[in-house]
Amino acid sequence: MSNSPIGLFDSGIGGLTIWKEVVNLLPYENTIYLADSKNAPYGEKSKEDILALSIKNTEYLIKQGCKLIVVACNTATTNAIDYLRANYNIPFIGIEPAIKPAALQTKNQSVGILATKGTLSSHLFSTTSSIYASNINVTEQIGEGIVDLIEQGKLHSEEMTLLLNKYIQPMIDANIDYLVLGCTHYPYLIPQLQQLLPDNVTIIDSGKAIAKQTKKIISELALFNTNTTNIHHRLHSNLNAQLMETFVAPNSHIKIEFADF
Numbered sequence: 001m002s003n004s005p006i007g008l009f010d011s012g013i014g015g016l017t018i019w020k021e022v023v024n025l026l027p028y029e030n031t032i033y034l035a036d037s038k039n040a041p042y043g044e045k046s047k048e049d050i051l052a053l054s055i056k057n058t059e060y061l062i063k064q065g066c067k068l069i070v071v072a073c074n075t076a077t078t079n080a081i082d083y084l085r086a087n088y089n090i091p092f093i094g095i096e097p098a099i100k101p102a103a104l105q106t107k108n109q110s111v112g113i114l115a116t117k118g119t120l121s122s123h124l125f126s127t128t129s130s131i132y133a134s135n136i137n138v139t140e141q142i143g144e145g146i147v148d149l150i151e152q153g154k155l156h157s158e159e160m161t162l163l164l165n166k167y168i169q170p171m172i173d174a175n176i177d178y179l180v181l182g183c184t185h186y187p188y189l190i191p192q193l194q195q196l197l198p199d200n201v202t203i204i205d206s207g208k209a210i211a212k213q214t215k216k217i218i219s220e221l222a223l224f225n226t227n228t229t230n231i232h233h234r235l236h237s238n239l240n241a242q243l244m245e246t247f248v249a250p251n252s253h254i255k256i257e258f259a260d261f
Helices: 016-025 047-063 074-087 099-105 123-132 146-151 158-173 186-196 207-220
Strands: 006-010 031-035 068-071 110-115 137-142 178-182 202-204 233-237 254-258
Touching: 006 016, 006 047, 016 031, 016 207, 016 233, 031 047, 047 068, 047 074, 068 074, 068 207, 074 123, 099 110, 099 123, 099 178, 099 202, 110 158, 137 158, 146 158, 146 186, 158 186, 178 186, 186 202
Parallel strands: 006 031, 006 068, 031 233, 110 137, 110 178, 178 202, 233 254
Antiparallel strands: none
């Protein structure tokens, strides 16, 4: 199993922000990434639908022989990872909004969270927030429409600018000094967000932390790849594989293709 790939899935191309961090930290590991763009965004779906899609993606990656699965989607993690861990004999690594470090480090006692409806309404997020952020001001904002625009290749569109201004202004008014990005699509927006936010606001996403956790689990389970001479990365999309090429520079080790999963 050590030479088998790391599997990752998301409701589209957002999880590529996690995939990049994993590849950067673990350059000798093979990977398979699933972009379930056909069903994006997950954040507006019911818990039952999110669970069903997470099961489908998990079983696809298991059939591909993956040794570990990164649920590179906040919404899928907060709604499905407990079930996945209980029902599949494979290690899972999840991702949820980094409310804990923001709450512990804020000087203004005010932080903002930009996330999907599915994440903000989940039991896991509610529990984490109540433990670490009960004594500070938290401005929550559902990023409705953001994932759709990114999946349509409209990252730098006028529509995106209007949405971000609408969503960020209440956080500026609340004098936040930390902004937590609660969706793996959102790190693509960091340059635009930095232009909108005051200089004292720190933006937090979970990419590097997830990569470190992935390395930690692989180390603990002795699953490091031993065949380092033929590394390959397979990126699968069930809607628009070409879109991934705008976010990933293809090379001889990366194969981007359509897959009907």
